[in-house]
Amino acid sequence: MSENGSARPVQAKQPPSETRLTWYLRGVRRCFSVPGLVLVSAFIGFAGLAREAGLTLEQSVFMTGIVWALPAQVVLVGAVLAGNSLPAAAFAVALSSVRLAPMVVALMPEMRAEKTRPWVLYLLSHFVAVTSWVLAMESFRHVPRDMRTAYYAGLGSTLVLGNMCVVALVFLLASRLPPPLAAALFFLTPIYFLTSLWGSARERAGHVAMVLGLLSGPVFHLLVPGFDLLAAGVVAGGLSYGWHRLRKRRDPGGTMRNDRERAE
Numbered sequence: 016m017s018e019n020g021s022a023r024p025v026q027a028k029q030p031p032s033e034t035r036l037t038w039y040l041r042g043v044r045r046c047f048s049v050p051g052l053v054l055v056s057a058f059i060g061f062a063g064l065a066r067e068a069g070l071t072l073e074q075s076v077f078m079t080g081i082v083w084a085l086p087a088q089v090v091l092v093g094a095v096l097a098g099n100s101l102p103a104a105a106f107a108v109a110l111s112s113v114r115l116a117p118m119v120v121a122l123m124p125e126m127r128a129e130k131t132r133p134w135v136l137y138l139l140s141h142f143v144a145v146t147s148w149v150l151a152m153e154s155f156r157h158v159p160r161d162m163r164t165a166y167y168a169g170l171g172s173t174l175v176l177g178n179m180c181v182v183a184l185v186f187l188l189a190s191r192l193p194p195p196l197a198a199a200l201f202f203l204t205p206i207y208f209l210t211s212l213w214g215s216a217r218e219r220a221g222h223v224a225m226v227l228g229l230l231s232g233p234v235f236h237l238l239v240p241g242f243d244l245l246a247a248g249v250v251a252g253g254l255s256y257g258w259h260r261l262r263k264r265r266d267p268g269g270t271m272r273n274d275r276e277r278a279e
Contacts, residue, residue, distance in 0.1 A: 035165035038158065042169025045150055046177065053210070054146045057085055058178040060202065061092075062185035068092045072186050079179045084144045087111045118148045125152070128161040135164055142171025220259035227251035 045051075058079065065075040070092070082088050090111045094104035119140050127136060151167050158166045213225060228251035235250075236243040 033162070035162060038162040038165040039169035041158075042166040042171075043173045045154055045166075045170050046173045048150065050146050050150060051174065054085075054174065055178060055181055058181050059185050060205075061085060061088060062182045063189055064089070064092055065182070066186055066189050068096050070095070072183060075186055076179050076183050079182050080175055082108065083141065083175055084112055084115060115143055118145075119143050122148055122151060125155050126163045126167055128163070130161070131164060139164060139167055139171060142167070142175060144174075147171050147174055218259065220255045223258055224251050224255035227254055 061079075062075060065078070065088075070078075078088055078091065082091060087108045090107050091104055094107055099107070122143060123136050123140065126139065147167075147170055150170060154166070154170075155163055209225070213222065228247050231251055232243060232247040235246040239246055
């Protein structure tokens with residue numbers, strides 16, 4: 016009671032602050048989603064590819080944890096199969112991983128809080144890949160800024176460790192699978208890449224580039240074997256970029272509006 020006899024308002028009890036462990040576990044839970052399952056299917060295909068390439072179980076699991084980005088791992092396995100030197104293989108992997116730099120640049124400011132130490136961001140940047148980046152950028156608006164590092168640590172570490180286990184399990188079981196099923200594992204990786212790129216394309220030019228690449232790839236394989244992927248990428252990418260610029264010049268408002276609608 017107050018001095019004038021009126022009852023004092025009862026203050027609402029504040030909920031206990033959520034700990035970093037709570038947000039870490041929420042990041043772990045976020046991995047169990049459609050993108051996460053699709054990524055697992057891709058690493059199933061990679062395990063079959065690594066086994067057929069002659070890699071050992073230890074090498075395949077170690078590569079998954081250290082390289083992590085699946086395209087870079089496929090490039091490294093291809094370099095091993097082609098008999099390339101170590102510097103050449105390292106250069107090829109570095110080129111394939113350059114595409115992740117813009118993702119890191121875009122993601123790190125979203126995780127940085129006032130008291131975030133730089134070494135934490137350097138460590139978490141290792142987990143950046145297409146799937147983890149997409150899941151994090153979708154979820155961060157619901158995560159307090161000072162808890163985003165813990166959330167992404169749970170998300171990234173679970174994706175890496177989970178797929179390391181998947182690679183080890185499939186590697187051990189691949190020899191016991193029927194030959195048609197073992198051969199089908201190879202197709203999971205390119206299907207993952209194709210569907211992920213198609214679904215994440217924000218402009219129609221990306222779809223045009225993929226279609227042109229699929230059509231021109233076999234042609235360049237016959238004309239310039241050994242440089243077919245490079246030639247198909249340069250030609251298809253250049254033509255789609257030119258098509259996009261021409262379309263934008265003819266109808267700048269309509270092009271921007273359509274691309275915005277596709278992004279939404």
